[in-house]
Amino acid sequence: xxxxxxxxxxxxxxxxxxxxxxxxxxxxxxxxxxxxxxxxxxxxxxxxxxxxxxxxxxxxxxxxxxxxxxxxxxxxxxxxxxxxxxxxxxxxxxxxxxxxxxxxxxxxxxxxxxxxxxxxxxxxxxxxxxxxxxxxxxxxxxxxxxxxxxxxxxxxxxxxxxxxxxxxxxxxxxxxxxxxxxxxxxxxxxxxxxxxxxxxxxxxxxxxxxxxxxxxxxxxxxxxxxxxxxxxxxxxxxxxxxxxxxxxxxxxxxxxxxxxxxxxxxxxxxxxxxxxxxxxxxxxxxxxxxxxxxxxxxxxxxxxxxxxxxxx
Amino acid sequence: xxxxxxxxxxxxxxxxxxxxxxxxxxxxxxxxxxxxxxxxxxxxxxxxxxxxxxxxxxxxxxxxxxxxxxxxxxxxxxxxxxxxxxxxxxxxxxxxxxxxxxxxxxxxxxxxxxxxxxxxxxxxxxxxxxxxxxxxxxxxxxxxxxxxxxxxxxxxxxxxxxxxxxxxxxxxxxxxxxxxxxxxxxxxxxxxxxxxxxxxxxxxxxxxxxxxxxxxxxxxxxxxxxxxxxxxxxxxxxxxxxxxxxxxxxxxxxxxxxxxxxxxxxxxxxxxxxxxxxxxxxxxxxxxxxxxxxxxxxxxxxxxxxxxxxxxxxxxxxxx
Numbered sequence: 001x002x003x004x005x006x007x008x009x010x011x012x013x014x015x016x017x018x019x020x021x022x023x024x025x026x027x028x029x030x031x032x033x034x035x036x037x038x039x040x041x042x043x044x045x046x047x048x049x050x051x052x053x054x055x056x057x058x059x060x061x062x063x064x065x066x067x068x069x070x071x072x073x074x075x076x077x078x079x080x081x082x083x084x085x086x087x088x089x090x091x092x093x094x095x096x097x098x099x100x101x102x103x104x105x106x107x108x109x110x111x112x113x114x115x116x117x118x119x120x121x122x123x124x125x126x127x128x129x130x131x132x133x134x135x136x137x138x139x140x141x142x143x144x145x146x147x148x149x150x151x152x153x154x155x156x157x158x159x160x161x162x163x164x165x166x167x168x169x170x171x172x173x174x175x176x177x178x179x180x181x182x183x184x185x186x187x188x189x190x191x192x193x194x195x196x197x198x199x200x201x202x203x204x205x206x207x208x209x210x211x212x213x214x215x216x217x218x219x220x221x222x223x224x225x226x227x228x229x230x231x232x233x234x235x236x237x238x239x240x241x242x243x244x245x246x247x248x249x250x251x252x253x254x255x256x257x258x259x260x261x262x263x264x265x266x267x268x269x270x271x272x273x274x275x276x277x278x279x280x281x282x283x284x285x286x287x288x289x290x291x292x293x294x295x296x297x298x299x300x301x302x303x304x305x306x307x308x309x310x311x312x
Numbered sequence: 313x314x315x316x317x318x319x320x321x322x323x324x325x326x327x328x329x330x331x332x333x334x335x336x337x338x339x340x341x342x343x344x345x346x347x348x349x350x351x352x353x354x355x356x357x358x359x360x361x362x363x364x365x366x367x368x369x370x371x372x373x374x375x376x377x378x379x380x381x382x383x384x385x386x387x388x389x390x391x392x393x394x395x396x397x398x399x400x401x402x403x404x405x406x407x408x409x410x411x412x413x414x415x416x417x418x419x420x421x422x423x424x425x426x427x428x429x430x431x432x433x434x435x436x437x438x439x440x441x442x443x444x445x446x447x448x449x450x451x452x453x454x455x456x457x458x459x460x461x462x463x464x465x466x467x468x469x470x471x472x473x474x475x476x477x478x479x480x481x482x483x484x485x486x487x488x489x490x491x492x493x494x495x496x497x498x499x500x501x502x503x504x505x506x507x508x509x510x511x512x513x514x515x516x517x518x519x520x521x522x523x524x525x526x527x528x529x530x531x532x533x534x535x536x537x538x539x540x541x542x543x544x545x546x547x548x549x550x551x552x553x554x555x556x557x558x559x560x561x562x563x564x565x566x567x568x569x570x571x572x573x574x575x576x577x578x579x580x581x582x583x584x585x586x587x588x589x590x591x592x593x594x595x596x597x598x599x600x601x602x603x604x605x606x607x608x609x610x611x612x613x614x615x616x617x618x619x620x621x622x623x624x625x626x627x628x629x630x631x632x
Binding site: 265 | 341342346347348349350351353354357358360361362365366369372379431432434435436437438439442447448449450451452453454457460461463464468469470474484506509510511553557560563566569574587588591595596604605608609612615616
């Protein structure tokens, strides 16, 4: 490699950079299109040819959060002047806001279920990972493999009995039911990832603490946990992203109270067909947090997606 | 104010009276106890929400139970569901569709992913920024993004059709990616490849970075050509990583559900009906609980079996 003439190497690098940048830009187009469509008016969103330049409007965002009814001009004239900018925007389409849509509530469900299951899976996962990392446990490898193999099941295969079980237990369409379910799915990832992180913390630290009179439990809390903070945070973000994106269980097991945003967003419908700007606005709000998390996770991404099998 | 002091006295005297090992046990549990205390909750949760339902699925697969007619009860019918599933021509078509989907997505993703990783490994200026940008699609919700791709695929107004038409000169409304029986399978392959190529790329990149420079230097000294170096050093050393990536992706794509439900929902007709989508239809639309349980078990056993054989092959490659 280092024997190649310098100019040849430089051109090779430039060509590589060019090709990678072209791929990156092309692959990012759909995401940019989601973002742009959120700020288009319904007319602009379905124009031909597709509009790259348009006057931005907040209509999509207003529509995704509200339900509206169309009114006659006579009725509109009897109304007092609009109080807020979004009232004004809706009235310019000769409609009035009838009330909030379900989007806010679905989004809140995603947050509650996402954070609830993340907390639970990281809590249980840390304990189990510590035990697997430090103690002799009979059939340890088999247990670890068992935990991983639960991930191979197609969600639909267990969805039928979970549906029946939840119906019996009254957990169907509840936050608690979904939190438990997502925790069970995430825990395999949490245990495998965290075991990798805890394996990397030298045992000597705890042993030194225990010689100083700490109990095993104390040294776990005061020595191991602080050392594992980065690993725990990275694992938590992975669990959160999974719960946030999960669709199959949410579609099959929830319908109202505990429905999360992914099955809801595609059902946003405007007058006369899908309201694409509203769908795009909802999607943008839903995807932006994950974009931030991905950037934060950059260094640990590889580990996370391979269950800790590849660590770089 | 004498009460607390009395209480304190009792506690202190009790503490003094207690022999040291007991104090130790109260303050710190034995390692063995901690090990079980830490592992048990996880195992119990998995038993309750993964294993118990799986066993229930097995049990249901031997009955004619219908979940929407629970009052009718269930009757043991032996292996008849399995016979029906394996004798059903639609199931075989579904499996064939799934196989085609798997082969094409894996092939495209391996080629593109490895290619990108190889280019990125040249470590040009700003490569980490572009890597992060390329990784974005795979982190996003497949259902939400899949749904939006339906908009991109619209014949007249969709951006995808517009761009293809722009470069080929065809009329953008002359082809329907989602409505045409010949194009619909490609529409899901394209979106899946767009979404998951970064996954293969990231793992290949790790493989490429694991190759120490001195191996190439030694090859240079031996005057091995670049071509030769690529096939005798780069490829064999990345292969275990690539195989691992393909394993993870293949398992996921065999279960593929969210993206395709939102994109085509198996249509038009049933040309994009993958195994999971067929399963959803049988289980939650036709409510043939027993039948779909049998199909679910067959799928699970297939994934599990193939994955195990594959892992053996992977270990053989690693050991070479």
